[in-house]
Amino acid sequence: MHARDALWAIGVLAHSAACMASPGDTAIIPGWHLQSALHAPLNLTELSLPAVQDVSSWYRVGSRATVMAGLIANGLYSDTDLFYSNNLQAVDQTIFRSPWLYREELTLIAPRKGQHVFLVTHGITSRADIYFNGHQIASNSTQQGSYGGHRYDITSLIQTGKNAVLIQAHPTNYLRDFAQGFVDWNPYPPDNGTGVWRNVELKQTGSVSISSPRILTDFIGLESDNVTVTIKTDIKNHEAFAVRGVVDGTIQANDDAFRTVAFSRQFNLAPYNSTTLCIDVLLKDPQIWWPAAWGEQPLYTVQANVSIGKNEISDIAPRTQFGIRHITSQVNSHNGTEFNINGSPFHVRGGGYSPDMFLRFDLERLRTIFRYMLDMGLNTVRLEGKQEHPELYDLADRMGMMVMTGWECCDKWEAWEYNEDAKGVKWIENDYSVAEAAMLHEAAMLQAHPSMLVFLLGSDFWPNDRATEVYMNALHRMDWSNPVIASASKRGYPKVLGPSGMKMEGPYDWVPPNYWYQGKLGGAFGFGSEQGAGVGTPEMSSLQQFLSPQDLETLWRKPDAAQWHMGKNDSIFAYRTLYNKALFARYGAPTGLEDYLRKSQMMDYEATRAEFEAFGTRQNASHPATGVVYWMLNSAWPNLHWQLFDYYLRPAGSYFGTKMGARLEHVAYDYEACAVYVINHSLHARGTRIVTVDLIDLHGKSLAHLNITTDTNPTASKEVAVVPDIKKLKDVGFLKLTLQDPVQGTVLSRNVYWLSAKTDRLDWDNSTWFATPVTKYVDFTALNQLREAAVSASMKIFSKHDSTLAEITLENTSDVPAFFLHLMIVDETGVELAPVYWSDNYITLFPQEKTSVTVEFDGKKKWMAGMTGANVGKKVIGNR
Numbered sequence: 001m002h003a004r005d006a007l008w009a010i011g012v013l014a015h016s017a018a019c020m021a022s023p024g025d026t027a028i029i030p031g032w033h034l035q036s037a038l039h040a041p042l043n044l045t046e047l048s049l050p051a052v053q054d055v056s057s058w059y060r061v062g063s064r065a066t067v068m069a070g071l072i073a074n075g076l077y078s079d080t081d082l083f084y085s086n087n088l089q090a091v092d093q094t095i096f097r098s099p100w101l102y103r104e105e106l107t108l109i110a111p112r113k114g115q116h117v118f119l120v121t122h123g124i125t126s127r128a129d130i131y132f133n134g135h136q137i138a139s140n141s142t143q144q145g146s147y148g149g150h151r152y153d154i155t156s157l158i159q160t161g162k163n164a165v166l167i168q169a170h171p172t173n174y175l176r177d178f179a180q181g182f183v184d185w186n187p188y189p190p191d192n193g194t195g196v197w198r199n200v201e202l203k204q205t206g207s208v209s210i211s212s213p214r215i216l217t218d219f220i221g222l223e224s225d226n227v228t229v230t231i232k233t234d235i236k237n238h239e240a241f242a243v244r245g246v247v248d249g250t251i252q253a254n255d256d257a258f259r260t261v262a263f264s265r266q267f268n269l270a271p272y273n274s275t276t277l278c279i280d281v282l283l284k285d286p287q288i289w290w291p292a293a294w295g296e297q298p299l300y301t302v303q304a305n306v307s308i309g310k311n312e313i314s315d316i317a318p319r320t321q322f323g324i325r326h327i328t329s330q331v332n333s334h335n336g337t338e339f340n341i342n343g344s345p346f347h348v349r350g351g352g353y354s355p356d357m358f359l360r361f362d363l364e365r366l367r368t369i370f371r372y373m374l375d376m377g378l379n380t381v382r383l384e385g386k387q388e389h390p391e392l393y394d395l396a397d398r399m400g401m402m403v404m405t406g407w408e409c410c411d412k413w414e415a416w417e418y419n420e421d422a423k424g425v426k427w428i429e430n431d432y433s434v435a436e437a438a439m440l441h442e443a444a445m446l447q448a449h450p451s452m453l454v455f456l457l458g459s460d461f462w463p464n465d466r467a468t469e470v471y472m473n474a475l476h477r478m479d480w481s482n483p484v485i486a487s488a489s490k491r492g493y494p495k496v497l498g499p500s501g502m503k504m505e506g507p508y509d510w511v512p513p514n515y516w517y518q519g520k521l522g523g524a525f526g527f528g529s530e531q532g533a534g535v536g537t538p539e540m541s542s543l544q545q546f547l548s549p550q551d552l553e554t555l556w557r558k559p560d561a562a563q564w565h566m567g568k569n570d571s572i573f574a575y576r577t578l579y580n581k582a583l584f585a586r587y588g589a590p591t592g593l594e595d596y597l598r599k600s601q602m603m604d605y606e607a608t609r610a611e612f613e614a615f616g617t618r619q620n621a622s623h624p625a626t627g628v629v630y631w632m633l634n635s636a637w638p639n640l641h642w643q644l645f646d647y648y649l650r651p652a653g654s655y656f657g658t659k660m661g662a663r664l665e666h667v668a669y670d671y672e673a674c675a676v677y678v679i680n681h682s683l684h685a686r687g688t689r690i691v692t693v694d695l696i697d698l699h700g701k702s703l704a705h706l707n708i709t710t711d712t713n714p715t716a717s718k719e720v721a722v723v724p725d726i727k728k729l730k731d732v733g734f735l736k737l738t739l740q741d742p743v744q745g746t747v748l749s750r751n752v753y754w755l756s757a758k759t760d761r762l763d764w765d766n767s768t769w770f771a772t773p774v775t776k777y778v779d780f781t782a783l784n785q786l787r788e789a790a791v792s793a794s795m796k797i798f799s800k801h802d803s804t805l806a807e808i809t810l811e812n813t814s815d816v817p818a819f820f821l822h823l824m825i826v827d828e829t830g831v832e833l834a835p836v837y838w839s840d841n842y843i844t845l846f847p848q849e850k851t852s853v854t855v856e857f858d859g860k861k862k863w864m865a866g867m868t869g870a871n872v873g874k875k876v877i878g879n880r
């Protein structure tokens with residue numbers, strides 16, 4: 001929004017007398033009065049007349065809020081309560097089965113001749129009737145779907161003084177409506193996400209309006225001292241007479257105001273006609289945009305306006321940010337999708353994103369989520385039909401986070417005749433129009449963003465031929481220049497798109513670390529669009545926020561009990577049975593909640609590390625692994641699984657396992673071949689590397705030591721050694737791998753495993769869509785007999801802007817390993833602070849070994865750093 005738009009919006013908000021609005025201004029309707037249609041007058045025509053109805057007793061909500069989000073903001077519900085134990089289950093849904101009304105009065109001035117005003121929507125869930133000053137301007141057959149963006153001409157209805165807009169949002173049924181469902185992820189919000197979840201705007205123009213610019217470049221990944229940027233924009237004449245005019249604009253490098261190039265194009269438009277202008281602009285010395293790990297994120301901004309007559313501004317296009325980069329995808333000879341960015345193979349290491357259960361959007365929270373992702377070494381976020389808001393893409397552009405988006409699985413979106421899994425209501429005629437509007441709107445929103453990797457037209461199922469045509473035409477209409485893929489699975493595909501090259505073979509529930517190395521199902525080959533061992537157990541500080549004492553007791557005492565904070569209660573993911581069976585067998589029955597949690601973090605760490613490492617080791621194998629998306633990145637509410645950090649943004653075992661496994665330069669262990677791999681995900685790092693391999697037993701006795709000199713190349717991995725004597729381990733051994741750069745004298749990676757002579761035995765033939773059973777588990781129970789280790793710790797504290805930075809040095813002064821040291825920063829009440837950025841955690845130190853980690857957090861209030869480990873007592877390291 002422009003600064004001047006904001007002023008206008010404030011003018012509206014203040015209900016000030018006629019505020020000056022000029023063509024090109026956009027104002028977000030700043031808030032709404034919200035009420036159930038059951039508690040409001042029935043005559044909506046009348047209710048939408050200004051000043052007729054007193055709605056001051058209605059709930060006051062912001063510019064965008066689902067009904068539940070609005071009611072929570074008004075204190076009718078508290079999310080702390082709703083999220084505690086199984087309280088959500090008790091919410092009476094009756095009121096959510098009727099429509100809800102959003103009403104706002106606006107002080108405006110009637111447009112002069114030659115001026116036009118539009119009401120602009122970006123999606124209202126699930127469908128809406130819209131009224132303005134006593135007239136219905138949209139009906140629910142058009143204004144449909146969470147992504148249905150439309151523009152309604154309200155020029156003739158506006159009066160000087162008070163005006164009223166009224167939206168009736170109809171209740172959402174995920175099986176019938178194009179909404180944002182949660183499938184089996186979690187229980188559904190009581191309102192199914194109904195309401196004005198995205199902004200509604202007023203847009204004022206003169207005779208000619210201009211669309212958001214769409215940006216194409218001729219950059220194809222080869223170095224060049226210039227790039228041609230093509231700016232495409234739609235202009236429309238709203239008058240009954242022909243109009244001459246000019247589009248003027250600039251392209252400016254965001255970090256350098258002096259690098260500005262102007263463009264201009266004259267046009268003639270017949271009465272009511274519209275056209276698309278294509279304007280080529282040559283950019284010298286283009287700065288190329290890269291994903292975060294590969295380089296900088298230089299951005300450019302296009303500004304454009306259209307004027308008619310004597311330099312009379314008629315409309316101003318939304319400022320549009322773009323970056324210069326080139327993305328392609330292809331399906332290789334093994335039916336695996338390979339992405340390529342700026343000429344280099346881009347191996348996706350991603351996570352599946354969830355919005356908040358009530359679709360509340362918090363940019364600061366998202367910034368933390370993206371920072372966590374980059375910290376873990378991930379490079380891609382998968383939004384499965386959860387496109388959120390434009391701010392997400394601006395942020396992704398700036399942070400270098402690639403975005404894989406597309407329509408969601410199941411429910412209405414995939415109610416195709418050949419989809420025997422979906423309970424959704426099959427598509428009828430009007431649904432194709434709804435889908436078209438959604439695709440046009442989202443494509444326009446996403447088109448210019450350099451962070452956009454791919455759009456998936458389906459998730460579990462591919463769209464039928466007619467829907468594919470609708471989607472593809474809409475994408476072409478919006479000059480989509482990124483890959484489009486039919487679905488995230490291999491089940492089938494529309495002819496025009498061909499095979500997806502993505503696999504969705506599970507797992508979604510617990511499998512052992514060696515699963516990934518056996519070349520079957522979800523194993524490390526091809527492109528895994530959503531898969532993982534299901535892990536993501538929060539630590540105690542978080543659990544105590546949403547589980548009752550009884551729930552906590554159940555967690556470790558009743559391994560087969562249903563858990564309300566797992567997947568939806570009627571899905572198989574409501575249980576931790578598979579996971580707990582493995583935990584009890586591999587690590588021994590828990591002796592209490594703390595013991596259960598420690599063992600859970602070990603299981604979670606093993607699981608995520610192995611998945612990312614396996615895909616890393618196979619990135620250039622003969623049957624290559626081209627990408628993997630962990631299922632899932634985060635949760636819609638406090639959850640016990642399917643996440644790399646919890647709802648309260650506390651990282652635990654699954655986070656640090658991922659962070660270890662997805663390191664840019666790394667050394668990893670292949671559980672099946674007992675082999676050591678050097679992994680390089682970087683774009684430039686190459687040269688000599690030294691790998692050391694150390695195997696010790698539980699008493700700290702050395703069983704093997706290797707020191708290998710090798711070399712490394714960008715985006716490639718290679719086997720460098722086989723660990724001797726693993727098969728001779730008596731019970732449990734510890735394997736430490738380090739990777740050093742001898743030139744820089746740096747340790748690039750340090751990675752410790754706990755292993756036994758045997759690996760978990762998988763029963764592949766009895767695999768289901770969600771897991772492969774284990775018939776014989778490894779026995780790690782000897783870990784429970786580890787002798788106690790002594791670890792000394794010291795801390796140096798630095799300040800960094802408004803956060804606290806500290807370095808903690810740990811030294812194991814004993815001759816046995818110090819296993820699984822969990823470091824934490826807690827507040828005065830012992831609750832872990834979040835967000836918190838640790839360079840490493842859940843660390844295992846070899847005898848007499850010393851290492852340092854760093855941590856960054858908001859240390860303005862009192863805090864304490866502490867440590868606990870499997871064979872190390874609780875200890876305070878420092879405080880402030």
Ligand SMILES: *[C@@H]1O[C@H](CO)[C@@H](O)[C@H](O)[C@H]1NC(C)=O
Nearest residue numbers: 042043044045046047049134
């Ligand atoms: C609704 O209100 C409008 C405006 O006051 C009025 O013209 C119309 O007759 C009313 N409709 C019904 C069904 O009462």
Ligand SMILES: *[C@@H]1O[C@H](CO)[C@@H](O)[C@H](O)[C@H]1NC(C)=O
Nearest residue numbers: 088089090187188568569570
């Ligand atoms: C799941 O929760 C719903 C309420 O959200 C409840 O009506 C239903 O009985 C529960 N089903 C099971 C299998 O527990």
Ligand SMILES: *[C@@H]1O[C@H](CO)[C@@H](O)[C@H](O)[C@H]1NC(C)=O
Nearest residue numbers: 099127129139140141170171
């Ligand atoms: C949509 O609008 C039509 C016509 O106004 C109305 O009959 C229908 O009940 C509305 N749909 C819903 C879901 O309320």
Ligand SMILES: *[C@@H]1O[C@H](CO)[C@@H](O)[C@H](O)[C@H]1NC(C)=O
Nearest residue numbers: 093096172173174175190192
């Ligand atoms: C939400 O959608 C589900 C179908 O996915 C439906 O069963 C349920 O009744 C809906 N809830 C409300 C309040 O309409």
Ligand SMILES: *[C@@H]1O[C@H](CO)[C@@H](O)[C@H](O)[C@H]1NC(C)=O
Nearest residue numbers: 223224225226227282283284
């Ligand atoms: C653009 O770059 C190409 C390749 O570097 C060069 O051949 C061409 O002359 C340049 N064009 C302009 C207008 O600078």
Ligand SMILES: *[C@@H]1O[C@H](CO)[C@@H](O)[C@H](O)[C@H]1NC(C)=O
Nearest residue numbers: 248249250303304305313316
């Ligand atoms: C319209 O664009 C021209 C050229 O970029 C610029 O000089 C002018 O300030 C713009 N006007 C407005 C109102 O944005």
Ligand SMILES: *[C@@H]1O[C@H](CO)[C@@H](O)[C@H](O)[C@H]1NC(C)=O
Nearest residue numbers: 269270271272273274275276
């Ligand atoms: C309207 O614009 C289109 C291009 O968008 C053009 O082909 C057509 O001739 C125009 N119509 C008139 C009446 O000028």
Ligand SMILES: *[C@@H]1O[C@H](CO)[C@@H](O)[C@H](O)[C@H]1NC(C)=O
Nearest residue numbers: 332333334335336490492499
């Ligand atoms: C690739 O997919 C096609 C079509 O589904 C199939 O015919 C072919 O056998 C597959 N090739 C490989 C190597 O799996």
Ligand SMILES: *[C@@H]1O[C@H](CO)[C@@H](O)[C@H](O)[C@H]1NC(C)=O
Nearest residue numbers: 690691692706707708709742
């Ligand atoms: C590994 O070997 C190199 C020389 O071959 C030596 O310089 C280095 O100190 C050794 N490193 C370790 C950790 O053993």
Ligand SMILES: *[C@@H]1O[C@H](CO)[C@@H](O)[C@H](O)[C@H]1NC(C)=O
Nearest residue numbers: 762763764765766767773775
């Ligand atoms: C599948 O598991 C069952 C026991 O649960 C076993 O009897 C059967 O042999 C297994 N099937 C295969 C193909 O291994």
